[in-house]
Amino acid sequence: MTHSDPRVATLIGLYEALAPATLDELAARYARTCRFKDPFNEVEGRAAVRRIFAHMFETVKAPRFVVTSVIAEGDQCFLGWDFHAGDFVIRGASHLRFDDAGLVADHRDYWDAAEELYEKLPVLGALMRLLKRRLKAT
Known part of the structure; x- marks a missing residue:
């Protein structure tokens, strides 16, 4: 996927x-003092963000992102994505805010860890599906 904003296209x-x-x-x-948050991490600084992505390659089989949608305006954008990791896919989105130098100052990932990850685990998945059924409005 491409975009007309060079900051977004590069990312x-x-x-x-x-x-x-x-x-x-x-x-x-990423800006030197950037902030990053996802369902498992909340860090500050470019080096910490790099460590999160490095850890992903150490712990996940064949990880890759496919950007499926883009909404960008001014100094912000939202990227919809599919994260492929071995035999499962997590669907999520990232909200990015750029600083005056065009670097990512804030990066927030949104995805449902319960639905996208926990439900796929054998024992925990059964519990999560049971809870989901009980809490579902009919």
């Missing part, structure tokens, strides 16, 4: 081609 290209060898290039697109 999409980096996310979709992400590999251990490109982590420094991705980290360079």
